Amino acid sequence: MHLDARELDNNTIIEGDLCIVGAGAAGISMALDWNKIGKKVILLDGGGFEYDSEIQDLYSGNSTGQRYYPLRSCRLHLFGGTTGHWGGMCAPFDPIDFKIRSWVPDSGWPITLDDLVPFYSKAQKLFELDAYNYGLQYWQEKYPGLTPFPLDKDVIWSKMWQFSPPTRFGKTYKETIVKSANIHLYTYANLTNIVANNEVNGIQELIVKNHNGKTHKVRAKNFVLACGAIQNARILLASRGQAKKGIGNDKDLVGRYFMEHLEVKSAELWLKKPFSTELYVFDYDTRKPRAELALTEGIQEETSILNGSASLTPLAIAKQQTPLIDVWSNEDPRKSFDKLIANFRESREKNYTWKEENGNRAYELFTRMEQAPNRNSRVMLSDEKDALGVPRPQLHWELTQLDKYSIRKMYHILGEQMGKASIGRIKLEEFLWDENDNSMPDQLGGGWHHMGTTRMNTDRNKGVVDANCKVHGISNLFIAGSGCFSTAGAPNPTLTLVALSLRLSDYLKTSEELTIG
Amino acid sequence: MKRRKFLLLSLFGLFISLVAIWYYKFKSATSRDLRHPLDLTEICDRTTLINIGNTYRKLTDENNKKYLEELLLKDAGMNETDIKIRLKTKVAEDFNTGNTILIDGWLISITEARQCALLSISEAN
Numbered sequence: 018m019h020l021d022a023r024e025l026d027n028n029t030i031i032e033g034d035l036c037i038v039g040a041g042a043a044g045i046s047m048a049l050d051w052n053k054i055g056k057k058v059i060l061l062d063g064g065g066f067e068y069d070s071e072i073q074d075l076y077s078g079n080s081t082g083q084r085y086y087p088l089r090s091c092r093l094h095l096f097g098g099t100t101g102h103w104g105g106m107c108a109p110f111d112p113i114d115f116k117i118r119s120w121v122p123d124s125g126w127p128i129t130l131d132d133l134v135p136f137y138s139k140a141q142k143l144f145e146l147d148a149y150n151y152g153l154q155y156w157q158e159k160y161p162g163l164t165p166f167p168l169d170k171d172v173i174w175s176k177m178w179q180f181s182p183p184t185r186f187g188k189t190y191k192e193t194i195v196k197s198a199n200i201h202l203y204t205y206a207n208l209t210n211i212v213a214n215n216e217v218n219g220i221q222e223l224i225v226k227n228h229n230g231k232t233h234k235v236r237a238k239n240f241v242l243a244c245g246a247i248q249n250a251r252i253l254l255a256s257r258g259q260a261k262k263g264i265g266n267d268k269d270l271v272g273r274y275f276m277e278h279l280e281v282k283s284a285e286l287w288l289k290k291p292f293s294t295e296l297y298v299f300d301y302d303t304r305k306p307r308a309e310l311a312l313t314e315g316i317q318e319e320t321s322i323l324n325g326s327a328s329l330t331p332l333a334i335a336k337q338q339t340p341l342i343d344v345w346s347n348e349d350p351r352k353s354f355d356k357l358i359a360n361f362r363e364s365r366e367k368n369y370t371w372k373e374e375n376g377n378r379a380y381e382l383f384t385r386m387e388q389a390p391n392r393n394s395r396v397m398l399s400d401e402k403d404a405l406g407v408p409r410p411q412l413h414w415e416l417t418q419l420d421k422y423s424i425r426k427m428y429h430i431l432g433e434q435m436g437k438a439s440i441g442r443i444k445l446e447e448f449l450w451d452e453n454d455n456s457m458p459d460q461l462g463g464g465w466h467h468m469g470t471t472r473m474n475t476d477r478n479k480g481v482v483d484a485n486c487k488v489h490g491i492s493n494l495f496i497a498g499s500g501c502f503s504t505a506g507a508p509n510p511t512l513t514l515v516a517l518s519l520r521l522s523d524y525l526k527t528s529e530e531l532t533i534g
Numbered sequence: 535m536k537r538r539k540f541l542l543l544s545l546f547g548l549f550i551s552l553v554a555i556w557y558y559k560f561k562s563a564t565s566r567d568l569r570h571p572l573d574l575t576e577i578c579d580r581t582t583l584i585n586i587g588n589t590y591r592k593l594t595d596e597n598n599k600k601y602l603e604e605l606l607l608k609d610a611g612m613n614e615t616d617i618k619i620r621l622k623t624k625v626a627e628d629f630n631t632g633n634t635i636l637i638d639g640w641l642i643s644i645t646e647a648r649q650c651a652l653l654s655i656s657e658a659n
Binding site: 284287288289290428429432433436437439441442443444445446447449450 | 573574576577578625626628629630632634636638639640641642643
């Protein structure tokens with residue numbers, strides 16, 4: 018069922034069993050999981066089914082620290098969320114991502130990869146992916162041409178990726194949601210305030226508004242915030258009616274530990290002889306799985322570095338590409354997206370000869386690495402307010418010495434392995450030459466991946482949510498999405514955030530059954 | 535007697551000439567091998583190799599042809615094939631033991647860096 022909150026009478030009270038705020042990848046996945054199960058699910062989205070500049074403007078904000086994309090265009094504010102323009106890259110986290118690592122401060126999740134595996138399998142289907150299998154051998158049986166470099170397996174492994182079509186949740190699942198009898202989708206319902214009880218141990222209602230001047234109240238047994246890591250933190254911090262520092266923020270953790278992926282051109286790989294790199298190079302036509310060069314758990318531990326991987330692009334193409342941080346500079350996400358696509362397309366069109374018959378000899382190595390958890394990297398509130406009266410977000414993206422050290426070390430290891438195998442040599446980018454230089458170049462961009470502002474930890478002094486994504490100290494408020502990540506992992510977060518949201522969904526269903534029983 | 539002496543002297547002269555030719559050829563081949571890192575030559579052009587060599591000489595005190603040759607020839611055999619194999623092995627050992635260096639962004643073995651240094655010296659001369 019779909020209702021436009023602009024058309025409702027002012028001060029309407031909306032009631033249900035479960036209220037999910039945000040209809041992006043996390044919110045829609047959860048709502049679909051509750052379809053046809055006899056519970057009234059309220060799904061709120063601030064926007065509608067089409068792009069609306071006035072709605073998108075609610076995401077505007079400023080940033081300091083490491084150079085970053087405009088906050089206004091980082092996420093899409095409409096039904097389907099950022100799946101409306103995402104690239105579809107999917108890979109699960111590695112076992113090490115969940116572990117406590119002595120060399121990574123504040124690392125460790127209260128759950129393991131095994132806890133997520135059943136939900137990864139479910140998430141695969143939502144993204145229209147193949148089976149939940151990321152082993153090289155599995156894919157080699159389907160594509161015999163996938164040959165890895167003959168490198169030491171104790172040091173380097175092939176991290177496999179699958180590619181979603183990419184599924185646009187707003188289009189693919191609209192009909193199911195709108196036709197559902199128990200899912201009540203409200204568009205143009207922007208959350209502006211979370212109202213807690215006097216003890217601040219439970220949520221009473223949400224206040225939602227729109228540009229038409231309508232204000233409504235939403236009441237439910239349980240509430241799930243699924244608005245993205247920046248917006249979730251923002252609304253928790255801005256809801257100060259009962260909690261002076263904001264909801265769930267009595268330990269001053271909400272908004273902290275903001276993480277992105279460190280994505281930057283880092284080196285060139287020069288092979289002695291052409292080698293078939295079908296395994297590594299992205300095929301725009303077939304979108305078949307590919308691998309990135311990744312370091313094993315043992316080597317990460319031995320060298321005390323973060324988890325990351327390197328992707329290969331033929332150098333002839335890569336040299337034509339502008340760094341993503343320079344491409345995605347427009348406040349309008351549609352214009353930035355168009356520039357991004359043009360950047361990729363033109364670089365290929367300018368180089369008809371890049372596809373050498375027996376493979377290429379020179380490649381760009383592009384880093385994709387987790388950012389070390391950092392308390393000072395954070396989302397705060399600005400003094401400026403948006404059109405609906407909510408303080409705008411202020412992002413301070415701060416990187417650490419460990420981040421830079423890890424990128425440099427990863428390429429030293431890759432270089433040594435290439436030399437050891439007598440395959441070729443690696444040439445590092447200039448920003449990695451000086452071992453005493455801990456700064457990051459302006460060309461470093463994130464992956465538009467916002468993580469960690471409501472991090473998960475069993476100890477309420479160390480995390481905002483517990484292992485079930487419930488906000489510590491509040492009985493009926495949950496967070497869905499990558500804001501709950503304790504560490505960022507190396508892969509893009511979408512598959513994992515949906516798996517985690519489906520796990521939360523499962524927990525809520527079980528809790529409902531327990532309550533009824 | 536005179537004829538016999540003449541023959542002996544001729545043979546001796548021929549021997550000396552052969553030794554000289556062999557030594558010249560060996561030295562020339564050795565010198566060529568020493569200043570041409572095998573793998574790296576397949577990857578980088580001559581200018582890049584010379585630049586690497588120049589930077590290496592500035593970074594270290596290994597700026598002397600004789601000294602560099604000594605370092606590279608240490609434990610090497612006496613024929614061309616031995617030297618080639620020995621240098622290849624040395625490069626592999628460098629990568630195995632982490633005896634590498636970053637020069638102008640290139641992560642290469644110390645042996646390769648020394649070979650480039652020799653090349654840059656010969657080029658300068």
